[in-house]
Amino acid sequence: MSTVATPAPAPRRRRKSRLQRRQSRIAWLLLVPALAVVAFVALYPLGKTIYYSFTNQEFLAGIEPTKWVGLDNYRTLWHDEIFRHSVWVTVRFTLITVVFEFVLGMIIALVVNSKFRGRGAMRAVMLVPWAIPTVVAAQMWKWMYDDVFGVVNDAGVRLHLLSHSRAWISEPSTALGAVCAVDIWKTTPFVALLLLAGLQVIPRELYEAADVDGASKLQQFWRITLPLLRPAILVALIFRTLDALRVFDVFYVFFQNRPDTQTMAIYAQSTIVGDGHVGYGSAVSVAIFLIIGLFVIVYVTAMRVTGGDE
Amino acid sequence: MSAVAEAGRTIERPVSRSRRLKRSPLGKVLIKVPFWFLIAAIFVYALFPFYWAIRSAFTPDGEQFSTPIDYWPANPTLDNFREVLSTSTFQHALINSTIVAGAVTLISLAVGSLAAYALGRFRFRGKSAVLYLMLSMTIFPQIAILGALYTMITDFHLYDHLTALIFSYMIFTLPFTVWVLTSFMRGLPGDLEEAAYVDGATPLQVFYKVLLPLIAPGLVTTGLLAFIAAWNEYLYALSFIQSPDKYTVPLSITTFVGKSGSSFQQPWGQIMAATVIVTLPLITATLVLQRRILAGLTAGAVKG
Numbered sequence: 001m002s003t004v005a006t007p008a009p010a011p012r013r014r015r016k017s018r019l020q021r022r023q024s025r026i027a028w029l030l031l032v033p034a035l036a037v038v039a040f041v042a043l044y045p046l047g048k049t050i051y052y053s054f055t056n057q058e059f060l061a062g063i064e065p066t067k068w069v070g071l072d073n074y075r076t077l078w079h080d081e082i083f084r085h086s087v088w089v090t091v092r093f094t095l096i097t098v099v100f101e102f103v104l105g106m107i108i109a110l111v112v113n114s115k116f117r118g119r120g121a122m123r124a125v126m127l128v129p130w131a132i133p134t135v136v137a138a139q140m141w142k143w144m145y146d147d148v149f150g151v152v153n154d155a156g157v158r159l160h161l162l163s164h165s166r167a168w169i170s171e172p173s174t175a176l177g178a179v180c181a182v183d184i185w186k187t188t189p190f191v192a193l194l195l196l197a198g199l200q201v202i203p204r205e206l207y208e209a210a211d212v213d214g215a216s217k218l219q220q221f222w223r224i225t226l227p228l229l230r231p232a233i234l235v236a237l238i239f240r241t242l243d244a245l246r247v248f249d250v251f252y253v254f255f256q257n258r259p260d261t262q263t264m265a266i267y268a269q270s271t272i273v274g275d276g277h278v279g280y281g282s283a284v285s286v287a288i289f290l291i292i293g294l295f296v297i298v299y300v301t302a303m304r305v306t307g308g309d310e
Numbered sequence: 311m312s313a314v315a316e317a318g319r320t321i322e323r324p325v326s327r328s329r330r331l332k333r334s335p336l337g338k339v340l341i342k343v344p345f346w347f348l349i350a351a352i353f354v355y356a357l358f359p360f361y362w363a364i365r366s367a368f369t370p371d372g373e374q375f376s377t378p379i380d381y382w383p384a385n386p387t388l389d390n391f392r393e394v395l396s397t398s399t400f401q402h403a404l405i406n407s408t409i410v411a412g413a414v415t416l417i418s419l420a421v422g423s424l425a426a427y428a429l430g431r432f433r434f435r436g437k438s439a440v441l442y443l444m445l446s447m448t449i450f451p452q453i454a455i456l457g458a459l460y461t462m463i464t465d466f467h468l469y470d471h472l473t474a475l476i477f478s479y480m481i482f483t484l485p486f487t488v489w490v491l492t493s494f495m496r497g498l499p500g501d502l503e504e505a506a507y508v509d510g511a512t513p514l515q516v517f518y519k520v521l522l523p524l525i526a527p528g529l530v531t532t533g534l535l536a537f538i539a540a541w542n543e544y545l546y547a548l549s550f551i552q553s554p555d556k557y558t559v560p561l562s563i564t565t566f567v568g569k570s571g572s573s574f575q576q577p578w579g580q581i582m583a584a585t586v587i588v589t590l591p592l593i594t595a596t597l598v599l600q601r602r603i604l605a606g607l608t609a610g611a612v613k614g
Contacts, residue, residue, distance in 0.1 A: 020433070023432050023433065023434060024433075024435060026428075026432065026513050027428040027429075027432035027434040028428070030424045030427055030432075030513075031424075031428045031429075031440060033421045033425070034421050034424065034425035034484060035425075035440070037421060037480050037484055038443070038444075038447060038481075041478065041481045041484075042447055042450060042455065042481050044458075045455035045458035045462060046454060046455050047458075048455075048457075048458035048462070049454065049455050049456075049458040059460070059464075107348075108352055111345070111348055111349065111352065114345075116345075116349070118349075122349065122352070122353070123600070123604075125352075125356050125357060126352075126356060127593075127596050127600055127603070128356055128357060128360060128593055128596075129356055129359075130596075131538070131589070131592045131593045131596040132360065132589050132592070132593070133538075133542035133559075133588070133589070133592070134542060135542065135544050135560035135563060135564055136560070136585045136588060136589055138564075139563055139581060140359050140360070140362065140363045140582070140585055141359060143362075143363075143366065143578045143581065143582060144359060146578070148377070149374065149375055149379060151362055151379065151381075154377070154379050185355070185359065189356060193604060197604070239449075242451075245451075246451040246452070248453065248544065249544045249545070252544070252548070253564050264453075268453050268456060269453065269456060269545065269548070272456050272457050272460055273456070273460060273548075273549045278457045278460065278461060279457075281456070281457050282457035285453055285454045285455070285457055286454070288451060288453055288454060289451060289454040292451055296449075
């Protein structure tokens, strides 16, 4: 899959020539603007947020001066029931959406990968949900979920799938499922496209050879498709998991900061901006950062382990 | 897929059975039916919510809020579009979003293409470190720096200014731009610049006279993806913008109350008209550039 990333030949262990030194100076000069922006917009704020998480910084300067409080914020956070619940909500959302998006995305990718008339149109159709902004998609679904005039209730009752109309968003039992459905709808095509890109680089001859040997389609899927698709699968899973863990938009459009359906990101945002507790909110942010980092480490290790036999 | 068609048949050796099924004309149809059914299901699933937004945008309020609902507007109307386009918040939002997303895209492309030139065409120490930094930035959770950004933006007196958004959106557009453009730069043939260097061109001349024209398609795609990302952003806009005349599109769509300002029933027809207006250009651009977008997306993801 790394057609572009051809590694540069190993530099000869020789004294650096004048040309090389000049080259490297020019390269760094070209990088200065980009690095400056990244440092100023990302690295410095990250450092500052970490610093804030050890202070009692408030947005509005109060009577009490801002001071270093050590690990106090993190200690409070550990026992913070609202935060724990938000982690639980986010993790459940992540598991549900990633599993559904992966399974559905795989089915769609396999279907679109086979030759049929209208395949190009199909691929174009798949880009539509992806191109719709998350917030807009959330609004569209919110209207479809309307408890009186929504199409979900209407179609459900007409098709006898529902005995009566429900308030999908305000009922706690259906709220999480409703929000997952939006995310699954919006991002499954993206997962499918990633997997499709992976499918298309698998050489045809492998399947032809398997056909000659009399392997069934199912055997071909398990023995050829899945192993060769592994890099694409892992990338899709990593991207989706990281995205799902920081989910904000859909939940906020559906529930604002309703306590029972708050994600980690919403809790952090409402603590910092809504309540002005910058110090404590920063601790929440750092915790989110660490949780996401944990997932990255797990995935990267998994990739190393499973990729080792190649 | 063939499992459904095979279900009623006698059991034989699997290979010959599926082969024979494929050869008979009836078998061909039996295999095709579930396949086309699946295609139709995917089609409807992907498009129905958008169809519903269009349908609701053309439905007058009288029909919108009455049961049983119509699946096709009996008396289509443009009233919702007219109403929403004459609302000043929405007009402002369209302009604001264009300014913010446009500025962010231009700055990212300018700064990003220079960096991509260095990363894609030069050999120097620390290159892979810079590449890793950019890659880790593309998966950086925006929420992680909200606290510091919030106080920084207030300190610079940028709170409730569009500049605050242009500033903060760089965090996700720039690393992405650098990453994707680098892969475009690397994709160019190896000794492309040499002739120009022999003729005495400076690196900067090589950059904008030789390389930039060659990666122009890449610039368009990357720019479009950056533009869409900035156009869609919600978290920072919600946190750093307060007055309705500074709202970006996502903010205005989620807080839309219509002209009457009635809070009894949300003006869903108008909201859907707004979503159609906002989404249509994005979908059109995406479809026109779909091949390149797929290449760009997979360069950013699969090749990671």
